Amino acid sequence: MHTLRRFGSTRQLTNLAMRKVSTLVLAEHQGGKLAPATLSAIAASKKIGGEVTLLVAGKDVAGVATEAGKADGIKKLLVADDASLEGLLPERIVPVVLASQRQFNFTHIVGPSTAFAKNVLPRVAAKLDVSPISDVLDIKSENIFVRPIYAGNAIQTLLANDAVKILTVRASSFDAVATGSNIVPEAAAKADGVNQDTSTYVKSEISKSERPELSSAKKVISGGRGMKSGNNFKMLYDLADKIDAAVGASRAAVDAGFVPNDLQVGQTGKIVAPELYVAIGISGAIQHLAGMKDSKTIVAINKDPEAPIFQVADVGLVADLFKAVPEILQKIDGYRSK
Amino acid sequence: MALRILVGCKRVVDYAVKVRVKPDHTGVVTQGVKHSLNPFDEIAVEEAVRLKEKKQAEEIIAVSCGPAACQETLRTALAMGADRAIHVEVPDAEYATLQPLHVAKILAKLTERTKANLILVGKQAIDDDSNQTAQIAAGLLDWPQATFVSKVELQGNDSANIIREVDGGLEHIKVKLPAVISADLRLNEPRYATLPNIMKAKKKPLEKLTAKDLGVDLAPRIKILAVEEPPVREAGAKVEDVDQLLAKLKELGRI
Numbered sequence: 183m184h185t186l187r188r189f190g191s192t193r194q195l196t197n198l199a200m201r202k203v204s205t206l207v208l209a210e211h212q213g214g215k216l217a218p219a220t221l222s223a224i225a226a227s228k229k230i231g232g233e234v235t236l237l238v239a240g241k242d243v244a245g246v247a248t249e250a251g252k253a254d255g256i257k258k259l260l261v262a263d264d265a266s267l268e269g270l271l272p273e274r275i276v277p278v279v280l281a282s283q284r285q286f287n288f289t290h291i292v293g294p295s296t297a298f299a300k301n302v303l304p305r306v307a308a309k310l311d312v313s314p315i316s317d318v319l320d321i322k323s324e325n326i327f328v329r330p331i332y333a334g335n336a337i338q339t340l341l342a343n344d345a346v347k348i349l350t351v352r353a354s355s356f357d358a359v360a361t362g363s364n365i366v367p368e369a370a371a372k373a374d375g376v377n378q379d380t381s382t383y384v385k386s387e388i389s390k391s392e393r394p395e396l397s398s399a400k401k402v403i404s405g406g407r408g409m410k411s412g413n414n415f416k417m418l419y420d421l422a423d424k425i426d427a428a429v430g431a432s433r434a435a436v437d438a439g440f441v442p443n444d445l446q447v448g449q450t451g452k453i454v455a456p457e458l459y460v461a462i463g464i465s466g467a468i469q470h471l472a473g474m475k476d477s478k479t480i481v482a483i484n485k486d487p488e489a490p491i492f493q494v495a496d497v498g499l500v501a502d503l504f505k506a507v508p509e510i511l512q513k514i515d516g517y518r519s520k
Numbered sequence: 521m522a523l524r525i526l527v528g529c530k531r532v533v534d535y536a537v538k539v540r541v542k543p544d545h546t547g548v549v550t551q552g553v554k555h556s557l558n559p560f561d562e563i564a565v566e567e568a569v570r571l572k573e574k575k576q577a578e579e580i581i582a583v584s585c586g587p588a589a590c591q592e593t594l595r596t597a598l599a600m601g602a603d604r605a606i607h608v609e610v611p612d613a614e615y616a617t618l619q620p621l622h623v624a625k626i627l628a629k630l631t632e633r634t635k636a637n638l639i640l641v642g643k644q645a646i647d648d649d650s651n652q653t654a655q656i657a658a659g660l661l662d663w664p665q666a667t668f669v670s671k672v673e674l675q676g677n678d679s680a681n682i683i684r685e686v687d688g689g690l691e692h693i694k695v696k697l698p699a700v701i702s703a704d705l706r707l708n709e710p711r712y713a714t715l716p717n718i719m720k721a722k723k724k725p726l727e728k729l730t731a732k733d734l735g736v737d738l739a740p741r742i743k744i745l746a747v748e749e750p751p752v753r754e755a756g757a758k759v760e761d762v763d764q765l766l767a768k769l770k771e772l773g774r775i
Binding site: 269297306308313330331333336339340341343377381384389397458483499501518 | 538539541548560620621624644646647648649650651652653655658663664665684688689690693694699704705745746747748749753755757758759763764765768772775
């Protein structure tokens with residue numbers, strides 16, 4: 183039995199060496215729009231090498247597919263549009279991914295590290311008996327990947343032995359591919375024998391916001407426990423609107439009920455790396471830093487000069503935020519580049 | 521169907537510890553460092569105990585995979601209210617490359633052994649940050665999955681109404697049991713184990729098994745090539761007032 187198994191895996195390796203690298207990217211979309219994270223996942227897949235196929239799955243996704251077909255760097259666009267895929271339940275999306283995998287025998291399956299792909303891809307991995315690799319920051323070769331562990335306090339480089347590599351990639355680590363192509367969508371292979379009884383999509387409560395989406399925004403303004411109440415976040419929204427920024431928050435601000443949980447930046451919330459990150463009334467716990475320390479410029483406003491946030495801030499201001507933020511609001515127009 | 525819950529309990533470096541990378545770049549320093557129950561698993565245990573307190577669950581079985589020290593972690597879960605524990609001992613050498621796939625296979629096998637019909641785990645362990653075990657276990661068992669869950673409401677004894685935390689807001693789904701659920705931060709506030717309960721936990725049954733007993737192959741799927749410190753940010757400067765702050769940002773071209 184053991185000898186057999188070893189023989190089997192050697193053969194698998196030989197096959198792999200001969201197999202041409204090809205990647206399937208799982209498109210992320212929400213509210214009928216392609217998520218920018220998809221374009222970053224395509225960029226990561228181009229780094230692996232080989233042909234890239236994009237799969238758009240969902241209900242009424244014709245619009246998303248048209249948008250997706252513009253992405254540079256993809257060779258093929260597969261579309262699975264079916265009413266049963268409403269709500270993108272993993273029990274129904276996974277068979278669709280597997281059907282495409284059976285058809286084309288991809289060496290890599292990639293998605294962005296978003297709630298959707300994190301939910302779906304490990305289940306795909308279970309079906310293929312491979313070990314998925316989460317939140318990849320860099321791709322060294324077709325089987326060597328770099329990822330953060332311990333809330334980003336250590337960076338691991340690993341060699342993946344499995345025949346199929348399943349990756350989620352951190353969108354902020356890969357520059358989105360351009361959009362100028364015109365790929366014609368094809369129908370994806372049909373998934374068969376899907377049990378639709380085990381899970382049911384009921385509804386979504388999506389927070390409406392006119393501001394840029396947090397994980398892809400170029401500027402982010404975040405508030406922490408120091409904001410003292412949800413009402414005080416109005417100051418941050420006003421400031422965000424002035425400079426076209428997204429608003430984020432620390433876990434403390436979410437737990438205190440100041441803002442909804444989808445604004446949380448950190449190890450277990452969103453990971454952002456904007457050009458400008460302004461941390462207001464945030465002490466800078468390890469778990470929060472994990473979500474924002476790759477930002478290009480970090481600004482901290484905190485009345486405690488010893489707050490750990492100042493150790494990562496490029497520009498720090500020790501001040502009472504209730505004085506500083508209104509003053510910034512008042513003066514910022516005078517400093518803005520025209 | 522009476523609910524029997526398998527709850528995953530990983531022993532991890534305590535969340536408050538600032539980890540250090542080993543000088544030989546093989547991993548992080550874990551010896552002599554405070555460890556505790558993974559915070560998300562604490563939330564999973566709490567939810568299981570609450571279901572039992574509401575008389576919706578019959579038995580809670582805490583499971584941990586890893587070296588002998590995992591038994592302390594299991595005692596914590598027992599002190600919180602788990603009925604019994606299973607320690608699947610994995611020697612240090614194999615533990616270094618133990619991945620969610622392996623753990624999920626162990627959990628899947630244990631559902632047969634214990635007749636469990638609900639697996640409750642944390643959404644991710646704060647050491648490897650993988651966020652995979654629940655999804656893989658559900659895939660292996662062909663059970664529905666409810667991940668990043670902030671509310672569980674059992675409907676009768678064969679399904680659950682779930683609220684999930686997703687990008688952009690919340691999502692409501694319904695899953696049939698048996699199922700796998702992964703806990704997000706806001707599912708509940710875990711209780712502290714009281715001294716009398718810690719004493720009682722010492723007498724609760726703890727079964728020891730190996731992966732081999734369960735027929736699970738722990739062959740490594742990855743090779744760790746290096747573990748390094750993240751790049752250090754250059755220290756910034758403090759400014760005196762709002763004008764200096766804005767001037768600096770203008771100079772950097774950020775506003």
